[in-house]
Amino acid sequence: MITQDEYIAIHETILSLAQQMLEVAEQRDEQQLAELEAVFSQQIDILKQYSPHMALNQQQRTKVMTLVAEILKCNHLLFNITRPWQHELALKISSLDTQQKVQQAYNQHSD
Helix, strand or coil: CCCHHHHHHHHHHHHHHHHHHHHHHHCCCHHHHHHHHHHHHHHHHHHHHHHHHCCCCHHHHHHHHHHHHHHHHHHHHHHHHHHHHHHHHHHHHHHHHHHHHHHHHHHHHHC
């Protein structure tokens, strides 16, 4: 079991990671973003493990809610940055599929 202070510290770590993810996304550093996302997910898994059992006083709950609100804000901004990447990736995949089909058709006709 972890203490309430450690529980809050995990939220602070997650917020820091979310802010870092936002910064590297703005720089379009996809490799660094993926690495940060992995650590972010690990921290979320830790929270999931302890959240149901964590008893917080009002001040601690307020602190956690403030951190969660900031994390959600970062995640929303991150989604807005990375959503166009998903569209670009889909176009690239479609283009590659088309190229493969053309190549296959060409190879069948040239045999």
